[in-house]
Amino acid sequence: MSLEITSEARSHGGRQLVVKHASSATGTDMTFSIFLPPQAGNGGNLPVLWYLSGLTCTHANVTEKGEYRAACAEHGIVFVAPDTSPRGEGVPNAEDYDFGQGAGFYVDATQEPWSQHFRMWTYVTEELPALVAAEFPVDIDRQGITGHSMGGHGALTVSLRNPGRFRSTSAFAPIVAPSQVPWGHKALAGYLGPDEQAWRKHDAVALIEDGARLDELLVDIGTADPFLEKELRPELLERACDAAGIRLALNLREGYDHSYYFISTFMADHIRWHAERL
């Protein structure tokens, strides 16, 4: 696979790259960012933390606002942030911020006109890890995954369906039960069709109910998050983890909202938590 480094900057002792490549999964060019901490120059392979972004975002939001580089430099962790959907001419879109481009929901769409390009599941679970492992000094036996909102949903479902692949899984304000909330209902129906049975493989709470297991999870959510009660519903995850014996550290953060002001506040905590497990 050929990569084009579209930007590169020294930061926090390491290198912040933005990379473009032709994706076979989506049939489009895809862009992701990757931070290589200072330790990447030392010859060995480093643990990698995947960050899946939320609705409307590209790689750029967390890259600019996430405040992850200082902590990744401290702990020697590579940080990779993919886009949230295919984009560009010839890629279908919707008028809505919560469906279509910028809202891939980390599924392989089965419905027209989405099924040709909206294959973010395959992209983030197969193509991108293989590409990063081939081209950068990462130790693929030491992976962690996290994400925000729709990307928190992505992190949870990707980890639950790939047991043993990730040593650590966390999320910021995740959608935990998309089948049961408006954002998820719309996206799963639109990409996967009306059969709700097909949605369960893309619903963290349903996956746990159906037997998927992780040892532990770290989740932070702000109490002033405007989507808390209608879209995020952390109590559903709490109940499912309780019933399944999954250790869930659920931190409700007083007064924090859904923005990168919230994420950046707790990013270093999450990276430290992942580092302890990587």
Add this chain to the structure above:
Amino acid sequence: MSLEITSEARSHGGRQLVVKHASSATGTDMTFSIFLPPQAGNGGNLPVLWYLSGLTCTHANVTEKGEYRAACAEHGIVFVAPDTSPRGEGVPNAEDYDFGQGAGFYVDATQEPWSQHFRMWTYVTEELPALVAAEFPVDIDRQGITGHSMGGHGALTVSLRNPGRFRSTSAFAPIVAPSQVPWGHKALAGYLGPDEQAWRKHDAVALIEDGARLDELLVDIGTADPFLEKELRPELLERACDAAGIRLALNLREGYDHSYYFISTFMADHIRWHAERL
């Protein structure tokens, strides 16, 4: 004066506000951001660090990308970032990124059509400090100032011309001698007219040559900054400080560029340095 808080978010234990107000200095609405660290709720007044931004920027660039909140929360410092010029309908502009809106250069323009609104010197040295002191819990006896590029020029000249006002002065990749470089030549001629004598009050190196003094300065510049040799010319500041007995800590940072990837890397160092003096 009446303030409108246009956005507010909890972050790093404090509050990040964006504030709009009618400015008598510029005759326009002006917007600035202010971070109140967690200690702001304790009843006392806190030291304040002013951050002046560079060409093309608004308050938003450093607010989103500057990574200052963790360090300000640690040290209990209020952080204020004004806009770089007046803006809006009825405000003159130029086609260029380095003149007109987004490029006020922290002067009071004397030339038409700029002189009516482009009064950033008065705004940042008089109106904004008075407003912030009246409306927020800041201790105006404990002020520090910093800035980036054009805003580094602003920080240096504002501090040099207001002896005793700031306990600490630093800059990221500052324009140190605008009279001698293309960006500054264009701006000072455009706003102040062709008489180069008038420029000396807005040129840090000239101010030092003309007798202005500070005890010490902290300056960081990246060696891969594309503007280093043509626009920034730190050797001119070094020579002037040497001759004047000003202690200049000039850190040339290997491989860093002019962007917020550079600024954010060294922001915590600068805030710690200011905190020791505030």
